[in-house]
Amino acid sequence: MVEKTVGQIVRERAAMHPTTEAYVYPERDIRKTYxxxxxxxxxxxxxxxxxxxxxxxxxxxxxxxxxxxxxxxxxxxxxxxxxxxxxxxxxxxxxxxxxxxxxxxxxxxxxxxxxxxxxxxxxxxxxxxxxxxxxxxxxxxxxxxxxxxxxxxxxxxxxxxxxxxxxxxxxxxxxxxxxxxxxxxxxxxxxxxxxxxxxxxxxxVMLTHRNVVNNGKLIGDTMNLSELDRLCIPVPFFHCFGCVLGTMAAVTHSTTMVIAEQFDPKRVLQMVQDEKCTGLHGVPTMFIAELNHPDFASFDTSTLRTGIMAGSPCPIEVMKKVINDMGASEITIAYGQTESSPVITQTRADDDIEKRVSTVGKPHAEVEVKIVDPVTGEQVPTGVPGELCTRGYHVMKGYYKNEEATRNAIDEDGWLHTGDIAVEDEDGYIAITGRIKDMVIRGGENIYPREIEEFLYQHLSIQDVQVVGVPDPKYGEELMAWVILKEGQQLSAEELREYCRGKISRHKIPRYIEFTKEYPMTASGKIQKFKLREMSAERTEKTEV
The missing domain is CATH 3.40.50.980 (Rossmann fold)
Known part of the structure; x- marks a missing residue:
């Protein structure tokens, strides 16, 4: 644990590496040393x-x-x-x-x-x-x-x-x-x-110097960042992804920050090439946009080694392409939430590909994690899904002027309840299978949309897919898939259902399939599933009529 303020970290790094570039704004032609x-x-x-x-x-x-x-x-x-x-x-x-x-x-x-x-x-x-x-x-x-x-x-x-x-x-x-x-x-x-x-x-969410300095340090440690690295940061600063996983992780390791004021896939690829970036951050939708850009093959991204894909569930197929096509062989997945400063777990650079694409890694040092039954609060055995709870230096000080919400989030023993459904394997790696709110209960069967999304991603015509639950009078809930097709591809709902038959259980095949060009998003690049659920309910109501 580092017992230092944000300001002390800046001074320490300037003394250690005064001539290393601290930040670069390629679009503004601005370069400054530490x-x-x-x-x-x-x-x-x-x-x-x-x-x-x-x-x-x-x-x-x-x-x-x-x-x-x-x-x-x-x-x-x-x-x-x-x-x-x-x-x-x-x-x-x-x-x-x-x-x-x-x-x-x-x-x-x-x-x-x-x-x-x-x-x-x-x-x-x-x-x-x-x-x-x-x-x-x-x-x-x-x-x-x-x-x-x-x-x-x-x-x-x-x-x-x-x-x-x-x-x-x-x-x-x-x-x-x-x-x-x-x-x-x-x-x-x-x-x-x-x-x-x-x-x-x-x-x-109130975060302290201790929260963000240590979280940034542990993130950078896990990525093996040093003063020799150049990290491209196109994710927004107003979100923890930008100002903790990005700037704080970089500054705690004297790493150069190569900053994009706003995300544009071609501009990011240009920055990675021109500034010889060794790291690149992004939410999955950003990496998808970069990989699918028509000029992708013309950019040299061979300097990439690491980076973080986070912010929402990371599709396995996208992760493989970032490693194989972009060359970021040590790309990591990080998982957490603002209330935990934000990272709780992260994959390691030397984790095998299977662990890096199917889990969110292991808890950081100094971080406790337990998985509990959301109803009883009792810890569940390995391999059984439950709510992920965490405790340690990284838990927020609380919600500003909202003691009731703070008490609902952090229990009397100091455990932060994330609201996420997770499963821990026998090696201690954690997989996030959904939000408690996202879980679909169809005819008494618990269905995790993430599992179906991962399966559908493998279809060669599909660029992105999101699965949500919609109300159903007979089964309680049914599944609806929102599909974005790759440029120039065609696919019908019936063809997609046929693709599923015999490969996944019948109750997991989406009853409703809609094709779309985009999803409702937050400014930080997260897909707003609650809005997709609202849109889905409206569509299915009209269909029923």
Whole structure:
């Protein structure tokens, strides 16, 4: 266990590898060494202090993977501000909820994202901004809210430009920064991440220096990262995948971060080639988009060694292609959730291919895992599915201002209940077979959609497939498969059912099959199965009529 703050890690790495590149933005032609990164984040930490942000104060940040986001993450780690990460796809009601629930005093934002004006949205949420003096916002709806900073130099009423904000650093000297720096403890909250809120309102997960520093370190250890590695990070920073599995895993190992502001499969392949990346992160849909890009074969990805595929279940066939076609022979699977900082288990670089494609690996060091019967709470034997629970340094401090939800998630013995169904094999490897909510019960038979998805992925015409349960008057639930076909391929529902017959049990063959071009997704690239279930129920109701 590392008992250090985020800021201490940056300083340690800058001292050890001052000339190693810390980060590269190929699209912006920006390259900075670890020494420069340390100096930049010191100056920005002073700016946060100079503008009046106290230790423990909440700073919301809302943009794609801009350099200002990266620097803010590590600068707040030096002066004790709590970074509240905002989903890039949020609209006005969601932003208002987050700013209010988190008690944020400050919002740092990009001007826009994919054609949506963030400036217009914050003006809608806080109309007082247009007439406010910069840094002195007074909002009826947001009693704690004081200031807005834009990542850029365009002037907007009531909003600091980035250079105006940075100039506040001149008000703070080295001794004042040092006093703040040494006042922080590893157990202090440094980050609040809002869960995507697939049920009810999003909850603010409070993560500490100890949570994210150690999780990042153990992730990088498992990948064998070092100062010789160059990790391509196209996953969003606002999600733990970006800011723990990505930036924190890299910085704890002096690894170079090669950053894409937004995901684009061709751009990522270009970065991997031009920057000679040794690692690449992505959710399965990203890897699928890269592998299926018409120009894929023209890119040289031979420098790839490692990376992480995570965020949602990783199809076995996709994993094999990443190893064989991309050359990432040591690619790992990581599993966890925001509430566990986030990684609980991970496959190892030297695990055989079977373990790496059929399990999510073993628990990290310092992490306890048990699998229990969701009804009785009793531990189940090896090979029997149950709910995965975990305990250790990585469990969140709790949900911000939500003690009831915290008690529901973490029991009195400190076990975090994940809501995921898992099976442990005799070697200690864990397979995730679904969410408790995803499990389909058809005529008394428990069916795990993941198993059927893995089978259907093997069909040569199928690019992606998702299976969900839909209500049925006779069996309680029936199966529905949503299929994305590969470019130029044709397949009928009946042909797909015929493919299943004799290979999987009759009750596992989807009764309903729909072909689609895309799935409802979160901004972090996860497929929203709850929306697929809603769409499926609507379709089947119409069919029944």
């Amino acid at each position: 020494k420069e990164f340390d100096e930049e984040t010191d100056r920005l930490a002073k700016a946060f202090m100079g503008i009046g942000i106290a230790k423990g104060e909440h700073i919301a940040i809302w943009s794609d993977n801009k350099r200002e986001w990266l620097l803010s993450q590590f600068a707040t780690g030096k002066m004790g501000g709590v970074l509240v990460t905002v989903n890039t796809s949020y609209q006005s009601a969601e932003l208002e909820y987050l700013l209010k629930q988190s008690d944020a005093t400050t919002l740092i934002l990009g001007e826009e994202f994919k054609g949506t004006s963030y400036i217009d949205i914050i003006n809608e949420v806080c109309p007082e901004l247009k007439t406010a003096e910069k840094g002195a916002v007074s909002s009826g709806k947001l009693p704690h809210f004081k200031r807005v900073i834009v990542m850029g130099e365009n002037q907007f009423p009531g909003i600091y430009t980035w250079s105006e904000f940075e100039a506040f650093a001149d008000r703070v000297d080295d001794d004042q920064l040092e006093e703040r720096f040494v006042s922080m403890e590893p157990d202090d909250v440094i980050n609040i991440q809002y869960t995507s809120g697939t049920t009810g309102f999003p909850k603010g």
